[in-house]
Amino acid sequence: MNNGKIFSINGPVIKGRNMTDFTAKEMVLIGEKKLIGEVISLEDDIAVIQVYEETEGLKKDDEIYHTNKPLSLKLGPGLLKNMFDGIERPLKEIRDKFSTFIPEGIGLISIDEEKLWDVTIKVKNGDTVTQGQIIAEVPETEAIVHKIMIPVGVNGTVKNVLENGKYNIETTIMQVEDDFGNLTDIKLYQDWPIRIPRPSKERLDVDRLLETGQRILDVFFPLAKGGTVAIPGGFGTGKTMTQHQLAKYADADIIIYIGCGERGNEMTEVLEDFPKLIDPNNGKPLMERTVLIANTSNMPVAAREASIYTGITMAEYFRDMGYDVAIMADSTSRWAEALREISGRLEEMPAEEGYPAYLPSRIAQFYERAGIVKTLNDNEGSVTIIGAVSPAGGDFSEPVTENTKRFVNVFLGLDKDLAYSRHYPAINWMSSYSSYVEKLRDYYESKLGEDVVDLRNQMLKLLYEEDKLKEIVMLVGEDVLPDDQRLILDISNVMKLGFLQQNAFSKVDTYVPLKKQVEMLKTIKLLYEEGRKAIKEQIPISQVKNADLYSKVIAMKNTISNEDLSGIKDLNDEIKEFYSDLISKYEK
Secondary structure, X not given: OOOEEEEEEEOOEEEEEOOOOOOOOEEEEEOOOOEEEEEEEEEOOEEEEEEOOOOOOOOOOOEEEXXXXXXXXXXXXXXXXXXXXXXXXXXXHHHHHOOOOOOOOOOOOOOOOOOOEEEEEOOOOOOEEOOOOEEEEEEOOOOOEEEEEOOOOOOEEEEOOOOOEEEOOOOOOEEEEOOOOOEEEEOOOEEEEOOOOOOOOEEEOOOOEOOOOOHHHHHHOOOEOOOEEEEEOOOOOOHHXXXXXXXXXXXXXXXXXXXXXXXXXXXXXXXXXXXXXXXXOOOOEHHHHEEEEEEOOOOOHHHHHHHHHHHHHHHHHHHHOOOEEEEEEEOHHHHHHHHHHHHHHOOOOEOHHHOEOOHHHHHHHHHOOOEEEEOOOOOEEEEEEEEEEOOHHHOOOOHHHHHHHHHOOEEOOEOHHHHHOOOOOOEOOOOOEEOOOHHHHHHHHHHHOOOHHHHHHHHHHHHHHHHHHHHHHHHHOHHXXXXXXXXXXXXXXXXXXXXXXXXXXXXXXXXXXXXXXXXXXXXXXXXXXXXXHHHHOOOOHHHHOOHHHHHHHHHHHHHOOOOOOHHHHHHHHHHHHHHHHHHHHHHO
């Protein structure tokens, strides 16, 4: 095969001639340093290539070399507890071997090829195996068992199986002979192109709650396993902190965190903080079940565009083992900006605000890779995508937010006014929504034995009514309102302070079990209903509103432990007794 030659260089985009033997989406090596690139278009013998490394030093007529494969990831033991750049190169190893900055031309190094893993083989010679079947297990970390699977497209009879033992990922642990006598080597890893979704047997209904321990999410705007979530918000509204809380407490087996185009100091904070976090589920470091992908704003723009696909491909790989995976993309706006920059250099016709016309389809393709599936080995696994969006100036009408909103089922709009008033999580209950609420009705009933959705709808209605009343109050003051409407304002305030606001630094309040969340909301509802009864008896609002009682209800998130909910029952009895005595007193 003939090599190509460079004739045009425009930042991360180069053009080559003599490219007739190359194929679209083929990974290529460029110049003396063998920079990594990908063919993105071909016309006659001219190819356009995006380069995933800095192109400084390239010159006209430098060679372009074949690899005869698409840009792919090496998927195997060694992914967890690791930190990669946007094309799966390990940052710790690069720092140890080279320097603080990633040098050009180091190649597509990925997971450690020399480390020995303790392998337990699950099949024997003569067994028939099919694609996706689990044939070995490796305890990758204390929290996660890595399951070695037959690669997609490989079926046949097992030959030459090794004994259980310690092997590196390049060891051929067995071979598979197909019907034509061809042998395929099975190693501890497999390659997979990042832009092609991994196959599954069947997509299943998204009907299971992704429990997060965050009250506004689990009850008001629930996330589902296998669902899609967007968290848009302006600077300082808490997108990253919200994702940290979800990464730490969501009941997913594996977390993949993508820092896509964020500032270096912000990503440094993530890289420093995550290894220190303790998993509340098992008491082990959170990194035992986490993969970090860091592609900061000063890294090559093409690698930023690829980082999203790198993360989702890893997520699908763990999903195929039967795990529930949550992928945090922070932020998809920076990814869209990378698309815009590359599109500009390709001289494509710009669409709205300079973004390429294919922005909506790219966003859709990304979020469509979420879901619960029956895997090729008949297990069930899920990928939940939680994407942060960073609209300039907090403008939710800009193209990335608007198009993301079309393709996600949960929209958690962060509000700068809430954030600046120290109300966290700063999720605006007026602009946010979840289309999973009705789908999760049966889940709530089977887990808690009660209609949580109806309770949620009633209390959310109070918040909507309070929002309308606030406009009147701003014009003419609260005193002109009838007592029943003033009660709505008071109870809404209790709900905001005692339920929607949550303290990430409180040991009791940072994570709240679903049972306690529902009991807390029922207590607030009881406070409202008992107060409404009293108002119907013509008791003035000044007597109905008991400051001490309201304070206790607000404080129950901290004063009542997550394990023992008897304190809530006592508080309910106190509420009933107070209003019963109050009504009796006025009847006399």
